[in-house]
Amino acid sequence: MTTTPRAHVAMFSIAAHGHVNPSLEVIRELVARGHRVSYAIPASFAEKVAATGAEPVIYTSVLPTEDNPEDWGTELIDNIEPFLTDAVQVLPQLVEAFRGDEPDLVLHDITSYPARVLAHHWGVPAVSLWPNLVPWEGYEEEVGEPATAELRQTDRGRAYYARFEEWLTENGLGDVPPDDFVARPRRALVLIPEALQPNADRVDRDVYTFVGACQGERADQGEWKRPADAGKVLLVSLGSSYTNEPAFYRACLAAFGDLPGWHTVLQIGAHVDPAALGDVPAHVEVHAWVPQLSVLKQADAFITHAGAGGSQEGLATATPMVAVPQAVDQFGNADMLQALGVARHLPKEEADAASLRAAVLALVDDPEVAARLERLRERMAAEGGTKRAADLIEAELPS
Numbered sequence: 001m002t003t004t005p006r007a008h009v010a011m012f013s014i015a016a017h018g019h020v021n022p023s024l025e026v027i028r029e030l031v032a033r034g035h036r037v038s039y040a041i042p043a044s045f046a047e048k049v050a051a052t053g054a055e056p057v058i059y060t061s062v063l064p065t066e067d068n069p070e071d072w073g074t075e076l077i078d079n080i081e082p083f084l085t086d087a088v089q090v091l092p093q094l095v096e097a098f099r100g101d102e103p104d105l106v107l108h109d110i111t112s113y114p115a116r117v118l119a120h121h122w123g124v125p126a127v128s129l130w131p132n133l134v135p136w137e138g139y140e141e142e143v144g145e146p147a148t149a150e151l152r153q154t155d156r157g158r159a160y161y162a163r164f165e166e167w168l169t170e171n172g173l174g175d176v177p178p179d180d181f182v183a184r185p186r187r188a189l190v191l192i193p194e195a196l197q198p199n200a201d202r203v204d205r206d207v208y209t210f211v212g213a214c215q216g217e218r219a220d221q222g223e224w225k226r227p228a229d230a231g232k233v234l235l236v237s238l239g240s241s242y243t244n245e246p247a248f249y250r251a252c253l254a255a256f257g258d259l260p261g262w263h264t265v266l267q268i269g270a271h272v273d274p275a276a277l278g279d280v281p282a283h284v285e286v287h288a289w290v291p292q293l294s295v296l297k298q299a300d301a302f303i304t305h306a307g308a309g310g311s312q313e314g315l316a317t318a319t320p321m322v323a324v325p326q327a328v329d330q331f332g333n334a335d336m337l338q339a340l341g342v343a344r345h346l347p348k349e350e351a352d353a354a355s356l357r358a359a360v361l362a363l364v365d366d367p368e369v370a371a372r373l374e375r376l377r378e379r380m381a382a383e384g385g386t387k388r389a390a391d392l393i394e395a396e397l398p399s
Contacts, residue, residue, distance in 0.1 A: 006033075006034050006035055007035050007036070007103075007104045007105060007397050008035070008036045008037075008038065008101070008102075008103040008104050008105075009030055009035050009036070009037045009038070009103055009104065009105050009106075009107060009393070010037070010038045010039075010040065010057075010098065010103035010105070010106050010107065010115075010118075011023060011027060011037060011038070011039045011040065011054065011106075011107040011108065011129075012039075012040045012041075012094070012106065012107070012108040012109065012112035012114065012115035012118075013039070013040070013041055013045075013108070013109040013111070013112055014041075014042070014061065014063055014086075014109060014111045014112060015041065015042040015044050015045050015061060015063070015065060015066075016066055016111075016240075016241075017066065017239075017240040017241075017309075018131060018132075018239070018240070018241070018307055018308060018309055019109045019110075019111055019131055020041065020045050020048065020049070020109075021309055022129065022131040022191040022214060022308070022309065023107070023109065023129045023131075023191070023214075024048070024049075024051075024052050025052075025214040025215060025385075025386045026107075026129060026189075026191075026214050026386055026389045026390060026393070027039060027049075027052045027053075027054050028052040028053060028386075029386050029387065029389070029390040030390055030393065031052060031053035031054060032053070033390060033394070036055070037052075037053070037054035037055065038054065038055050038057050038098070038101075038103065039052075039054040039055065039056055039057060040056075040057040040058075040059055040094055040097070040112075040115075041056055041057070041058070041059070042058065042059060042060065042061045043058050044065075046058060057094075057097050057098070059090055059093045059094060059097065060090075060093065061086055061090060062082070062085060062086050062089060063082050063083070063086045064082060066240055066241045067270070069241045069242055069327075076147060076148070076151055077151055077154070077156055077157055077160060079328075080160070081156075081160055083111055083113060083182075084113065084160065084163065084164055084167070086113075087112075087113035087114050087117075087167070088167060090114050091114040091117060091118075091171075094114050094118060095118070095121075098118070102122045102124070103122070103124060104124060104397055104398055105124055105125050105126075105127065105393070105396060105397050105398070106118060106119040106122070106124055106125070106126040106127070107126075107127050107128075107129055107393065108126060108127075108128055108129070109128070109129060109131065110128055110130055110131070110132075110182070110183075110185075113181070113182070116173075116181065116185070116186075117168075117171045117173065120171065120172055120173055121171070121172070124398065125186070125187070125396045125397070125398065126185070126186055126187070127185075127186075127187045127188065127189060127392075127393060127396050128185035128186075128187065128188040128189070129188075129189055129191055129389075130185075130188045130189065130190045130191060130192075130208070131191050131192065131308055131309075132192060132308040132329050133192065133196065133197050133198060133308075133329065133332065133333075134188065134190055134197065134203060134208045135183050135184070136197075136198070136199040136200075136202035136203045136204075137202045137203070137204060138199075138202060139183075139199075140179070144179060144183070148179065161178055164178035164181075165177075165178060168181060184207075185207065186207070187207060187396065188207055188208045188209070189208075189209055189211050189389050189392055189393070190208050190209065190210045190211065191211060191212070191213070191214055191389070192210070192212070192213070192308055192311075192312050193210065193212045193213060193312055193315060193316075193376070193379070193380045193383060194210040194212070194379075194383065195315065195336075195340060195376055195379060195380070196308070196311060196312065196315075196333060196336050196337075197210065197336075198332065198336065209392060210383055211383055211384050211385060211386075211388045211389040211392070212312075212380045212381075212383030212384065212385050213312045213313070213315075213316050213380060213385060214385050214386040214389055215293060215313065215316060215385070215386075221291040221293075221294065222291045222294070223291065223294050224265070224290060224291055224294045224295045224298065226263075226298040227263055227283075229263075230261075230262075230263035230283070231260075231261030231262060231263070232261060232262050232263070232300040232301070232364065233262075233263050233264075233265065233295070233298055233299045233300050233301075234256055234262055234263070234264045234265070234299065234300065234301045234302070234303065234360065235264075235265045235267070235290070235292070235295045235296060235299045235301075235302050235303070235319075236249070236252050236264065236265065236266045236267065236302075236303040237267040237290070237292060237302075237303070237304060237305070237310065238267075238269065238304075238305040238324070238326060239304075239305050239307045239309070239310060239326075240269070241326075241327075242305060242326035242327055243267075243268060243269025243270070243271055243272065244269065244271040244272060245272070245326075246268075246272050246276045246277065248324070248348070248351060249266060249268055249272065249277055250277055250278065251351060251352055251353045251356060252264070252266060252303065252353075252356060253266070253277060253278070253280065253281070253284060254353035255353040255354070255356040255357040255360075256284070256356075256357065256360075257280075257281040257284060258281070259357065262283070263283045263284075263285075264283065264284045264285070265284075265285045265287070265290055265295050265299075266284055266285065266286045266287070267287055267288070267289060267290045267292075268286060268287070268288060269288060269289075270288050270289075274286050292310070292313060293313055293317070296313050296314065296317040296319050297317050299317070299319050300319070300320075300364055301319065301320050301321075301322070301360045301363060301364050302314045302319045302320070302321045302322070303321070303322045303324060303356065303360070304321050304322070304323055304324070305323070305324060305325055305326045305330050306321070306323035306324070306325045306330040306331075306333040306334040306337060306343075306345075307329075307330055307333070308329065308333060311323075311333045311336075311337060312380075314337075314342075314343075315337075315342070315373070315376050315377065315380060316377060316380055317377075318370070318373035318374055318376070318377045319373070320342060320343065320360075320363035320364055320366075320369050320370075320373065321337055321342065321343035321344075321363075322343065322344050322346055322356065322359045322360055322363065323337050323338070323343050323344065323345050323346065324346050324347075324348055324351045325345070325347075325348070326348065340372065340376065341368070341369065341372045342363075342369055342372050342373050342376065343363070344359040344362070344363060346359055
């Protein structure tokens with residue numbers, strides 16, 4: 001390891017745990033190898049970024065936050081329009097922030113549109129740190145175009161694409177179609193295990209390299225201790241965004257509150273008052289937040305929303321999962337986990353107490369599930385994780 005910075009790397013992301021967290025251990029490793037890393041991020045994540053040794057570069061975002069997930073709307077255009085609106089107003093902020101201190105390499109989350117534009121302006125390589133499933137050969141015809149065909153027939157959809165094309169043209173990237181700009185990076189390191197990727201045999205390996213989970217020890221998040229009298233431990237968590245589900249948490253209490261020998265760790269997020277849950281049995285812990293990976297290393301089962309982070313943490317710790325997806329890519333992840341034979345996909349509307357209990361007990365009592373999880377854990381470990389990601393990033397640095 002060198003004692004002085006060998007390169008200046010700039011990372012760009014948005015203020016969302018599911019997009020920041022997967023990158024943090026990679027950034028920590030780059031800093032440990034002597035590189036200077038600037039990390040462009042809204043102020044709410046500055047402390048988390050600084051803990052890696054990177055220097056936060058603060059910008060102001062107008063994206064909806066995880067505190068108000070309903071602001072993302074319900075239609076496709078509601079989901080994609082904010083990223084372009086944010087990019088247009090963020091780009092000048094970042095141009096100014098990096099003026100005279102341009103990096104040698106750009107790293108970026110898939111949602112950070114300004115990053116690719118800046119890499120083009122600066123004439124430096126760009127590498128995407130991709131936190132969820134990637135498009136495969138044929139994805140556009142099978143998924144992308146059917147999803148956007150109707151959108152392109154609406155006034156709002158046509159205005160979105162016209163604005164996106166104009167913005168790309170203004171920034172010297174007019175030859176790149178907007179959908180390709182978003183979903184087809186120059187180079188990407190995929191921070192999920194290949195086992196979660198649909199049609200993995202059709203993924204372009206010259207662009208996308210699966211390095212698997214980059215989790216680290218996360219000692220800064222604290223440690224959870226398994227109670228001495230716990231026969232089995234269940235973790236229930238819907239992640240960080242879609243947590244305002246008191247009825248679901250009450251169903252979990254009804255399912256597991258009287259289950260002999262089980263200890264339940266229930267994460268309810270910041271929006272639910274614990275009093276709304278009613279009486280909580282002694283062997284159930286209720287928290288707004290828990291150090292998830294620490295709990296999973298000691299858990300016997302996991303009820304999850306099947307976000308990319310939770311899904312791979314469940315696999316990395318060989319924990320059987322009941323997937324109750326809430327939004328976006330979680331439905332696909334739930335299907336993949338079930339297809340791997342290590343989880344049950346339980347739709348939200350079917351997740352009552354009886355179904356939750358039956359699904360958890362069936363998984364925990366099945367030795368084949370345990371065997372599959374162990375094989376998947378071994379495959380994930382072989383993907384290389386943080387150190388391989390850092391090696392591949394260093395390989396992209398200009399000579």
